[in-house]
Amino acid sequence: MILKKTNYIKWKIIKMYRYFSEMGLSNTIVFLTNKLWKWIRSKTPTNPQIEKFRKNDFLNLWKENISEKQRIAVVVSTFYDLNGRDYMQGGAERYIVELSKIIHTLGASLEVYQCGNQTWHKIHEGIHVFGLNTNGYNIKRLNEAYHDWVPKPTLSIYFQLLLASPKFNTPSICVSHGVDWDAHWLQKDNSKYTNLIHDVLSSCKNVNIIVSVDTNTINWLRATDYDLSEKCVYIPNFVDLNKFNLIKKEGKEEVTILFPRRLTDARGFWLIQKIIPDLLSRYENISIEFCGKAEKFEEVEVKKLTEKYDGKIKWYDTAPDKMGEVYQNADIVIIPTRYSEGTSLSCLEALASGKPVIVTNVGGLTDIVLAEFNGTMIEPNSSELFNSICRLIENPNLREKLSANALISVQSFNLSLWQNRWIQILKKYINLYE
Template sequence: MSAKKVSIYTLNQLLHHGKQPAAGGLERYMRDIAVLMREMGYDVNFVQNGTHRWKRDYMGFTVYGVPMLEGNVSDIEAMDRVSHDRVLYGWVGQQETYKDTEGIVINHGIWWDDANYDLERLPWIIPNIVNGLDHCKVMVTVDTAFLNWCRSTIGNRIRGKLRYIPNYVDLNMFRPEEKTKETDFVTVLYPRRISPVRGIELAKRLSVRLLGKYAHVKFKFAVDHNHPQLWNEFVEWADAHPYRDRLDIGNYYFDDIPNAYREADIVLLPTIQSEGTSFSCLESMGCGKAIVTTAVGGMTDLILDGFNGRLVMPEEESLFEALCELIEDGELRRTFGHHAYMTAKAFSKERWEAQWAKWIAAVYG
């Protein structure tokens, strides 16, 4: 019997030109969904946004790039023309129409929770979510912030379709390990994209303040290279840093990011908006690190302030105070790190795969 065919719609599994993989949590998530489905016997391909029409191989999966409409909007009709009949929709915000009205659609967190969000677009949000619920078999949310928003805003339109499956960490890959070389320095790590919503500007300012206050602190940025212009601008900023000798910057992808966590003492995740159950947070927890993050989106599903990390408001002063506390208290760092690791066990990749496998089989047969 031939394998059942399913297309996965996503924004960018590969960068829009199709020449290299995109680095980010969403891309990792969709990759692992595809791998799981292949292991379950499905014939899976990706359909995504592109600068032009292209076809590539990625980890044994065919990926189709479809040119975007004006305003970098996904051309769903064109995507439908190259996809299989059965579709798994990678993000509800990408969709306006649904070819497969009996499929799964995913939401990765509230993305309109910023004070500067264009208010004219807010009336579009509720119809978009309702449209997704009306045209799917199951909608998966990765955090409870979105789940509770739906309950309070949409109410009975959910009709039992919404399911909470938080993100995950591979504890075989992300685990507590000794530093390769012990020093007297305390290293603060920012392992996120060069993106305003991920708090890159906050992290840059905090690096100057922390390195200026503490001579025994180092600061490391483990960031993406998705957008060369942003990377070049970031390098220029780093080269002009007043404490450049204690600042480290580098590009990391899926397989080598554990090396960055290993050398860190504190992980800073100063996200401002649009956050699910963050992979960076889960990976830091798996590695047993002391975490400072913000009470945004799905971060509140992962960090209990004072138990397995510091959860503060997305403000520079609050983050600075929390970082200073952990820099000055090694015992507290170790306590938070141990509790973070124990918490991470509840978010194992094996558990995530089991939850997803149940719904994939139920929906796609």
């Protein structure tokens, strides 16, 4: 009977921890302790076994979950969807999961705070994820809500430049995933664009260090405000070479072209969409695969394509740990980014799989691909994309050359190198709590 009550108490403690976390009180250990044990005593008479649980399991529970010395917070616009139901499953999310593993090895724990339609709490691979009620996707409200909830001494990692302004914590790190203010539609609104640049620079001033995944961001900052650029550390994105590798398939006649990304304008969906009819009319031995979630209009269009070109066009989504199989089936991988790009994880995975890639000269893609050595590089337009695809379809020897060099160049982006670079930064800040 006592054991059942003890287990019930454990369950109630965890439930109340989540409740108080959502109320922004997860740091107030004394407050929570008094509240919980007042409730426990009202339900359970004093008993040696219960008291033993109180002194051991209970204290360990709080030490593991809310120890001020161990908590590191990541602020990101979305990790799950706004309702906390669907894991976004993109490159940024994989980055956070890998970062959490590093933080765990250093004896700390990572929490994620994001936008939400209401307040909610989830656990993903051991990471506590909190949706803050920002009434939808709203960066400014997220900035305000996060800093109202989390105390200033907490090491904060802002996963977008705009999230560290106007409020900010110290110490803090900002991760720049590439210039995301290079969209053509954004620059047409001069007032909006000017305000955005102001906010970006304000965020850069507020944080202690800026981790940039590409040199494009650093060079932009250096040309805009040289002093701020000295806060930057270049840590390119990564690929786990144990999960992606080349497996040659002999006797394969069909050429499979893979688009392994979210179907959006930024990622170049409409560039490939425009040339599909011409490609399929010119080559009978090709197929085109789209692997990734789609935005609203892109979803409508890709469904039309799969219906019109049944068997020649495929669209599907898959878990990150299954992507190795997707690349193995491809002969050409296209990364036709138009804007808002860092060092693409998809591009790195394709290189690690020994696939010839076609990339645009946008953002951090120029840090990954050396034109005509480990891939082909084009301007972000449909005409050049069409010509480059045709060239690789018709030239298997070129595909072989690019494949061999891809396997050489990708060694510089090994996951272990990325981990070591992050450890050197985190050690410096985690020591503040010791």
